[in-house]
Amino acid sequence: MxxxxxxxxxxxxxxxxxxxxxxxxxxxxxxxxxxxxxKIRGIGHLCQQLARQSKGVVCSSGGNAGMAAAYVARKMGVPATIILPSSSPQMVIQGLQDQGAAVKIVGKVWDDANAEALRLAETEGLTYVPPFDHPxxxxxxxxxxxxxxxxxxxxxxxxxxxxxxxxxxxxxxxxxxxxxxxxxxxxxxxxxxxxxxxxxxxxxxxxxxxxxxxxxxxxxxxxxxxxxxxxxxxxxxxxxxxxxxxxxxxxxxxxxxxxxxxxxxxxxxxxxxxxxxxxxxxxxxxxxxxxxxxxxxxxxxxxxxxxxxxxxxxxxxxxxxx
The missing domain is CATH 3.40.50.1100 (Rossmann fold)
Structure with a gap:
């Protein structure tokens, strides 16, 4: 590893x-x-600590956190779901899909996407990867x-x-x-x-x-x-x-x-x-x-x-x- x-x-x-x-x-x-x-510094560190045995990670993102989570998940062999707000450019969606992540568009701003990520973590038993608020x-x-x-x-x-x-x-x-x-x-x-x-x-x-x-x-x-x-x-x-x-x-x-x-x-x-x-x-x-x-x-x-x-x-x- x-x-x-x-x-x-x-x-x-x-x-x-x-x-x-x-x-x-x-x-x-x-x-x-x-x-x-x-973003990969913190997200890589968090995923190593929290997602080794995970059935999948979910991250809400304006782009960069999602790219980092998708990259790290691919390297760890864990499925990734990235929730983006509708303001995200097409190239970000494409980039995430290239990393093998599933992408969902929810809401207008990051806060809307984050609510959905938290819901999925709860209902699907996924590891929630916060984009900025975690020690x-x-x-x-x-x-x-x-x-x-x-x-x-x-x-x-x-x-x-x-x-x-x-x-x-x-x-x-x-x-x-x-x-x-x-x-x-x-x-x-x-x-x-x-x-x-x-x-x-x-x-x-x-x-x-x-x-x-x-x-x-x-x-x-x-x-x-x-x-x-x-x-x-x-x-x-x-x-x-x-x-x-x-x-x-x-x-x-x-x-x-x-x-x-x-x-x-x-x-x-x-x-x-x-x-x-x-x-x-x-x-x-x-x-x-x-x-x-x-x-x-x-x-x-x-x-x-x-x-x-x-x-x-x-x-x-x-x-x-x-």
Missing amino acids: AEHFHLNTPLLESTSMSRRVGTTVYLKMENSQPSGSF LLWQGHASMISEVAASLGPSVKPGAVVVSVGGGGLLCGVIQGLKDVGWADVPIVAMETVGADCFNAAVKEGRIVTLDDITSEAKCLGAKTVCKQAFEYSQCSELTIISELVTDQQALHAVETFLDEERVLVEMACGAALAAVYSGLIRRLQDEGRLPTLLGPLLVIVCGGSSVNMEQLISLKHKLQT
């Missing part, structure tokens, strides 16, 4: 992004995972930070980490990873798009809130409620978590710039994190005194994305032309 399903992904230095920010920018290339995103997932995701620490060596510590937030699973994993390697004091810039901003809304309100709807095109950030652990971290005085928003246009522009400069195509959800650099947000946080003026290396988690291709990119450009 494989020790784990994820790869130790490259940590790349980006000269063009470094020039923009005025400090070295390191990219943790989670887009190069076998399933296309970081085993965060434990799995934390491995990316220990890889970064190993790559950078003991003398280098990030000045800040930039991460996209959907339901909060990646954020929780990154925080756990930072604690594991003794970097708990490193500030985290948590990025969302306007219209998929359940974490930012919770931070502003000082309590967990549920969005009425997901209006952003960054569908993979589309949870209406952030996980409780992510919110609790935001209230913790020992941690510095800066919650920021970009528009869909800024996220898309970041995706396009990243494609031009780094020759890598990622989805809008990942573009939210990249936009922190490309839209000048990091510089603004420095000007406002919320990040140090002399900033150590910036670590950007390139979380990836399995629901983007050229056709999808062109269609997003048409949709978001202002």
Whole structure:
């Protein structure tokens, strides 16, 4: 049995992004995972712990969690059922079927699909694989930070980490990873798009809130409620978590710039994190005194994305032309 399903992904230095920010920018290339995103770390870890004797796994997903669950289930020889909301692109459905998963489309947003996944787990006796809200997932995701620490060596510590937030699973994993390697004091810039901003809304309100709807095109950030652990971290005085928003246009522009400069195509959800650099947000946080003026290396988690291709990119450009 494989020790784990994820790869130790490259940590790349980006000269063009470094020039923009005025400090070295390191990219943790989670887009190069076998399933296309970081999700395989946590989902692989959870499935190894919970699904070895399973008669099948069921996962609700906006795309990436489903791809990871389908990949891991195929490797483990376990049937997978993936429940998607109707907003999922055809290419995601095709990708899941290529991995041998059964696909069901339920509801308009992830929350609807998740209710069906929970029902199936109950009635069919399947192992429920949550996409972001489980300690085993965060434990799995934390491995990316220990890889970064190993790559950078003991003398280098990030000045800040930039991460996209959907339901909060990646954020929780990154925080756990930072604690594991003794970097708990490193500030985290948590990025969302306007219209998929359940974490930012919770931070502003000082309590967990549920969005009425997901209006952003960054569908993979589309949870209406952030996980409780992510919110609790935001209230913790020992941690510095800066919650920021970009528009869909800024996220898309970041995706396009990243494609031009780094020759890598990622989805809008990942573009939210990249936009922190490309839209000048990091510089603004420095000007406002919320990040140090002399900033150590910036670590950007390139979380990836399995629901983007050229056709999808062109269609997003048409949709978001202002």
